[in-house]
Amino acid sequence: MTQPKTILVAENISKQYRLGVVGTGTISHDLNRWWNRIQGKQDPYLKVGDTNDRSTKANSNYVWALEDINFEVKQGEVLGIIGKNGAGKSTLLKLLSRVTSPTTGEIKTRGRIASLLEVGTGFHPELTGRENIYLNGAILGMTKAEIKVKEDEIVEFSGCERYIDTPVKRYSSGMRVRLAFAVAAHLEPDILVIDEVLAVGDAEFQKKAIGKMQDISNSEGRTVLFVSHNMAAVKSLCTRALVLEHGKIVFEGSQNDAVNFYLSTEKHKHQINLASRTDRKGNQKMKVSNVSFFNKKGDEVYEVISGDYLKIRVSLEKHKPVNYKKLFIGINFIDPNMNFSLSYVNDEMGFSFADLEQKDTFELEIPNLYLRARDYSLRLLITENDTNAHNFIDLIENAASLNILAGDIWGSGKLNRTGSIAILPGSFNIPD
Amino acid sequence: MNTEAEDSWLYVISSKRKLINFNFEEIWRYRDLLILFVKRDIVTVYKQTILGPLWYIIQPLFTSVIFTLIFNKLGQIQTNGIDPFLFNLAGVTAWNYFKECLTGTSNTFTSNQNIFGKVYFPRIILPLSITISNLLKFGIQLLIFFGFWLYYYSQGMNLSINSGYILLFPIYVIMMGMLGLGLGMIISSMTTKYRDLTILVGFAVQLLMFLSAVPYPVSEAKAKFSKNIALFVEFNPLTQIIEGFRFMLLNTGSFTWFGFFYTLAVCIILFLVGLLIFNRTEKTFIDTV
Numbered sequence A: 001m002t003q004p005k006t007i008l009v010a011e012n013i014s015k016q017y018r019l020g021v022v023g024t025g026t027i028s029h030d031l032n033r034w035w036n037r038i039q040g041k042q043d044p045y046l047k048v049g050d051t052n053d054r055s056t057k058a059n060s061n062y063v064w065a066l067e068d069i070n071f072e073v074k075q076g077e078v079l080g081i082i083g084k085n086g087a088g089k090s091t092l093l094k095l096l097s098r099v100t101s102p103t104t105g106e107i108k109t110r111g112r113i114a115s116l117l118e119v120g121t122g123f124h125p126e127l128t129g130r131e132n133i134y135l136n137g138a139i140l141g142m143t144k145a146e147i148k149v150k151e152d153e154i155v156e157f158s159g160c161e162r163y164i165d166t167p168v169k170r171y172s173s174g175m176r177v178r179l180a181f182a183v184a185a186h187l188e189p190d191i192l193v194i195d196e197v198l199a200v201g202d203a204e205f206q207k208k209a210i211g212k213m214q215d216i217s218n219s220e221g222r223t224v225l226f227v228s229h230n231m232a233a234v235k236s237l238c239t240r241a242l243v244l245e246h247g248k249i250v251f252e253g254s255q256n257d258a259v260n261f262y263l264s265t266e267k268h269k270h271q272i273n274l275a276s277r278t279d280r281k282g283n284q285k286m287k288v289s290n291v292s293f294f295n296k297k298g299d300e301v302y303e304v305i306s307g308d309y310l311k312i313r314v315s316l317e318k319h320k321p322v323n324y325k326k327l328f329i330g331i332n333f334i335d336p337n338m339n340f341s342l343s344y345v346n347d348e349m350g351f352s353f354a355d356l357e358q359k360d361t362f363e364l365e366i367p368n369l370y371l372r373a374r375d376y377s378l379r380l381l382i383t384e385n386d387t388n389a390h391n392f393i394d395l396i397e398n399a400a401s402l403n404i405l406a407g408d409i410w411g412s413g414k415l416n417r418t419g420s421i422a423i424l425p426g427s428f429n430i431p432d
Numbered sequence B: 001m002n003t004e005a006e007d008s009w010l011y012v013i014s015s016k017r018k019l020i021n022f023n024f025e026e027i028w029r030y031r032d033l034l035i036l037f038v039k040r041d042i043v044t045v046y047k048q049t050i051l052g053p054l055w056y057i058i059q060p061l062f063t064s065v066i067f068t069l070i071f072n073k074l075g076q077i078q079t080n081g082i083d084p085f086l087f088n089l090a091g092v093t094a095w096n097y098f099k100e101c102l103t104g105t106s107n108t109f110t111s112n113q114n115i116f117g118k119v120y121f122p123r124i125i126l127p128l129s130i131t132i133s134n135l136l137k138f139g140i141q142l143l144i145f146f147g148f149w150l151y152y153y154s155q156g157m158n159l160s161i162n163s164g165y166i167l168l169f170p171i172y173v174i175m176m177g178m179l180g181l182g183l184g185m186i187i188s189s190m191t192t193k194y195r196d197l198t199i200l201v202g203f204a205v206q207l208l209m210f211l212s213a214v215p216y217p218v219s220e221a222k223a224k225f226s227k228n229i230a231l232f233v234e235f236n237p238l239t240q241i242i243e244g245f246r247f248m249l250l251n252t253g254s255f256t257w258f259g260f261f262y263t264l265a266v267c268i269i270l271f272l273v274g275l276l277i278f279n280r281t282e283k284t285f286i287d288t289v
Helices: A026-038 A089-096 A129-139 A144-158 A173-185 A203-219 A231-237 A255-265 A354-358 B024-029 B031-044 B054-074 B084-106 B125-154 B166-191 B196-210 B218-224 B227-235 B237-250 B257-281
Strands: A006-018 A062-074 A078-083 A104-109 A113-116 A191-195 A223-227 A240-245 A248-253 A286-294 A303-305 A310-318 A327-334 A340-345 A361-366 A374-384 A392-405 B011-014
Touching (some): A062 A089, A062 A223, A062 A248, A078 A231, A078 A255, A089 A191, A129 A173, A129 B031, A203 A223, A240 A255, A248 A255, A327 A392, A340 A374, B024 B031, B054 B125, B084 B166, B125 B166, B166 B196, B166 B237, B166 B257
Parallel strands (some): A078 A223, A113 A191, A303 A392
């Protein structure tokens, strides 16, 4: 095998956006810009500009959505791009797919780039499904002949055979998305840019879509740039990943390292100061003052992939002496429907908190968190002697929130569904 | 090691703007898209209407009838011996092509921002497709015109086609398309930032029609307008084209080679300027639209 050649290079690309309403004042800025240009000076508005942090107050009318981005992509590589909302992922993809051009820097490519920024672009409601396959395919850069070859395959993949000669305006939104994804998935550009398409359709179609994505990247050896919030998908599809934060690349490396880096730095803004919360029950001889999560390496995390290792560390504030030998501590995972999905209580596990007398933190280790993907909140209960309400020391609901992301627990290459509660070991077989 | 030369890049997405930056090869590769857009424009306009494509015909006919009533019956405008209805129909048919091209292309960026914001294809494809689908519409309307022409001819009216100059007809059609497309591209580029122009175009096109000798011959304008307005009307390239159409189809009015080349030059210049501005705008308009 020869060394795969570099197919795409981004050099110092930056993108500046204007904040607020574009309208009044644009003429004066435009004239000022133009005046500076004919004098041979630099654009005065390029010097200003804040870093792209959505939550802080702006000091300037201009913002850098991307700043000095440099990276290379080799032929056949599947590059993941991850980051929070507003980190600049979509801006980067827009630049790559030539929807808009960078403020500075340049992107060089050796192949045709096609993007799947949002499926179904350019569908005309009055045209039939079949006519839209051609129109949409052509918009995405295919020629008529190329589409003709793939037409049957596209119709079959979409699962809309019955409606294919009906105007698209009569389609359900799900059918529209299926058809659109089917067209897009059959594109054959040198470089494919994908943004969050996996979040569409019903469970059955999602499975199909992810399978197709894997086909595209694994067997067909296509170069793919993949932007997603779905960490498990990034882990299983990509070969390398970038982490963007405030418009800058903060990490570049293997997909696993990048996902770990992202999960450990992703700070949730709604994190509450537990110690100061007053919505508690119990006699408050002791108070839960902090709950935090860690991965296997010991880095603090705020999200975890279903099936992965998780350590929960709880810190306590001690106010009055209690009988540590008779302490009951329970940790419950509560799902969004307020169901208790998972409970750990020390007495049934045969663990005594007698040694907690000298310490003020304890930990719960879960080697494999087999809960299905969902946002969970944690409920903590500390009682003395028994679990009757009058013996409660501290009960705090929603002490912390933990986002569990879909994983691939069975190792089958397919993301686990989000329905039901947990995944427990088991296997199918057909007896002799 | 990177042994490949720098020029082996397929293309470069850069912040730098070249004055002229056309990739004709790329436009050619997207020719199927152009055809599909034309087809879409034609097929979908009158879907779910009862009269369907008949609307293509009704519109110029009614306009001509109204013009005839107002300008010729009420306003006593002379049409050099040609039946006023036929005279107006010729002008309206030609004018419609220009108008449809201009209004169709002038909102290219704003009305397609959804597609443009998500996929790249040479943006010029869209205004081109509008000009071409309007050409087909123009063809249909022209057939109707010839229908009436033959009807009046069979009724014994003194009609003739200027057989010497009719060869210029395709050039006139192209000039008309270039003018509409060029102006449309200029306006669509400006409206990405300043929406005022969209409002302006709506009524400016109406007013322009009256200054382009559509419902009257140039000779009437020269006779009745003040000198400055008459000069404006005469050297308005649109007047030249409309008058040229009537000269070829009805053998009425005037034709000068100076006027022809002057109009051709204006059309080409406006078209090129439009192309240039459009090309500059298409790269970043999505940020300001």
